[in-house]
Amino acid sequence: MSRQRFSGFALLRRALCGHRGWRPQWRKCEPKPAYDAVIVGGGGHGLGAAYHLAKEHGLGSVAVLEKGWIGGGNTGRNTTIIRSNYLFDESAALYDHSVKLWENLSQELNYNVMFSPRGVMMLAHTVHDVQVFKRHVHANRCNGVDNEWLSPEEAKAFCPPLNIGDDMRYPVLGAALQRRGGTARHDAVAWGYARAADALGVDIIENCEVTGIRRDAQGRVEALETTRGPIGARKVGIAAAGNTSAVLNLAGVRLPLESYPLQALVSEPVKPIFPCVVMSNTIHAYISQSDKGELVIGAGTDAYTSYTQRGALHINTHTLDAICELFPTFRRLRMMRNWGGIVDVTPDRSPIIAKTPVPGLYVNCGWGTGGFKATPGSAHVFAWTIARDEPHPINAPFTIERFRDGHLIDEAAAAAVAH
């Protein structure tokens, strides 16, 4: 099936014809007996990896297996924030690689992912915050990542609804602003990658859960058992987010992961009032406004591990307390929906994008509470790792073995959500 190219002209032409003639954007595939490479997990990271495998690495046949529907996990449940102001060199390289790919992703995929670099502002409320954020600003600049320090008055000028009065329990003492950060449309990221991968011949197979990993006499991966029958593959990449431990357990691989619920919520839609993204680690709030007008609010992780994709209400109200104090004008807004996703958290809050001890088996996991921002870069280096059986220089530090060797990439201070 040839892909319909999207453009303003195509939209106008279809509009004049009553919008007849639009075709499905990707095929519904039945699994074939075998593929050169199989990606487990049809979120942004997995679909993007399949796209890069087909586009840049020339693998003849690639499939993405998704136990539910594509983009139905954390890709469709996050708060769509994109930034790269991480402290350490390894992280700055990885996340800024992503931001650079975000900037051209709509053109690359011929799909409007609505990337909006509207600026991400992180608030400081204590002397410790001020010192840590200024350290981040300097470290980021050394790595070529934009980040600047703002006074409370400059922060308010950038985001007028912000309360910088001293009547708060934790007044705003300043802010770090990354202007290249922003948001994108999360569903469009999954759909855009799916459509582009499909056009390159990738089979996207939904409602297909992996139930076993079969290995040959040398221990190498040879096939997957699934709810839709066995599928042969000599290379398997796992991008299963919160379910990664369960999938890799099928091959006897243990990981330093724990899966927690992470919640988010949206308000009723209102007219444009909020021009940027604002985050506060200390009093725990993060907020932006979607193009539909809803305020999109990120809450925290629940205290306990879980796979239920829901969490406790007090986690949400804790965040709303902070939102109401920071933005008093939102106090009478009603919240419309809340939901949870399951995030896989590593001890150092940095991801794992690496080979596993099992030949032919690769893993992309541990993104914790902040995987969406990294989608394009993660997908790119994961495909490289699978195709060449060695990491790209950018993801070389993000191994499983770093926990044995002590080379942790300790980004707990940069992770948006307090763990």
Place this chain on the structure above:
Amino acid sequence: MLLIPCPYCGKRPELEFTYGGEAHLARPADPSQLDDRQWAEYLYMRTNTKGVHAERWRHARGCGRFFNALRDTTSDRFVASYRIGEPRPARAAGDPR
């Protein structure tokens, strides 16, 4: 919010508790005898069970005591709770395994 069965106080709301992670991870008696892989196994590797999970809780804003519990992480339903030092119950009533 969960209702958590403290073995000393009975069912209490989650806000009274703190979570202590996976249970039955004994600190090695002589860490200097371990190699790096074994030490990483103790420090970082977790079963992250999808199903009935043995975990520590502390009734921090109640009796203050630690205890262990079995909880199904696919439903958040508590299967059993038991005191520190007691072995994991082999199969409790209502255990979905």
